[in-house]
Amino acid sequence: MIDELNRKFGLPGVASFAPGRNGLPRLELRHGSGASLQVYLHGAHVTSWRRPDGREMLFTSGQSEFADGRPIRGGIPVVFPQFGDGPLPKHGFARIRTWRPEFVRVAPGGALEARLVLDDDAGTYAMWPHRFRLALDVALSDVLTVRVSVRNAGGAPFSFLAALHTYFAVDDIACATVLGLKGLPFIDTVGDGRKPGTDGCEAIAFDRETDRVYARAPARVALRDEAARFTLALDSEGMRDIVVWNPWVEKSKRMPDFGDDEYRRMVCVETGVVAEGIDLPPDGLWTGATTFRVE
Numbered sequence: 001m002i003d004e005l006n007r008k009f010g011l012p013g014v015a016s017f018a019p020g021r022n023g024l025p026r027l028e029l030r031h032g033s034g035a036s037l038q039v040y041l042h043g044a045h046v047t048s049w050r051r052p053d054g055r056e057m058l059f060t061s062g063q064s065e066f067a068d069g070r071p072i073r074g075g076i077p078v079v080f081p082q083f084g085d086g087p088l089p090k091h092g093f094a095r096i097r098t099w100r101p102e103f104v105r106v107a108p109g110g111a112l113e114a115r116l117v118l119d120d121d122a123g124t125y126a127m128w129p130h131r132f133r134l135a136l137d138v139a140l141s142d143v144l145t146v147r148v149s150v151r152n153a154g155g156a157p158f159s160f161l162a163a164l165h166t167y168f169a170v171d172d173i174a175c176a177t178v179l180g181l182k183g184l185p186f187i188d189t190v191g192d193g194r195k196p197g198t199d200g201c202e203a204i205a206f207d208r209e210t211d212r213v214y215a216r217a218p219a220r221v222a223l224r225d226e227a228a229r230f231t232l233a234l235d236s237e238g239m240r241d242i243v244v245w246n247p248w249v250e251k252s253k254r255m256p257d258f259g260d261d262e263y264r265r266m267v268c269v270e271t272g273v274v275a276e277g278i279d280l281p282p283d284g285l286w287t288g289a290t291t292f293r294v295e
């Protein structure tokens, strides 16, 4: 299978498929700037993004399963068509299905681009009776852009939620802050309730379990890691909501695929449409994208 993928999609020196963890196929992109990216066909799950100097920007748990039917803990899980709990598997089925590559290419400006696609099939239809085509586009240069597109390929409208559930690697959560959400209302989803809140601080800091949904958030937010001395800007189009999540001590212990202390080295800043569903008519297309840029 790997040989066939490379025959069809490999680009000498810059793009190749290789067996990843547990032999699951993954695409590896190596850009001339020094930046690199790994994305599994399982879930179209980006598990590594290294900036040009080689620093890994994404967190992936050492306890993660890499198994059919199981989500990967870390990187960029693709959430679709449900966010959180509901009738479907948690955060939807996109992150636990096998996607297929559509193309891998060098764009005219030199960025490496790849598209992975997930179409409805009997398995998804049994869970969610809609015809759709979901695409994940990655564009890697000295920055990374990830785009999610949803097409309604059926004859009836449907509604969905979607997100890039990105896990960032930080040196020390005590020194990490999220900027750009000052004074905005959020829904606090820690525990069982959904409590409204606002935060007047310039920066969100972490000293407890944090799980906040900011609906209609600004197009730009940033993650600052004072310990590692970087600021990572997230610029989104179409992704109108932001979720900020760190499981902290107790929840980390409850998650079987996450180390007890790993909450210290990660924070999720998720971009998507999670507060209110997107209604898509037959043949309708929705896209949302986030560009990640280290400043």
Ligand code: BG6
Residues within 6 Å of the ligand: 071, 084, 090, 091, 165, 189, 211, 212, 243, 245, 270
């Ligand atoms: C976040 C949710 O988006 O995802 C959290 O806000 C949830 O409540 C977290 O715990 C992780 O979900 P999962 O299914 O990957 O464990």
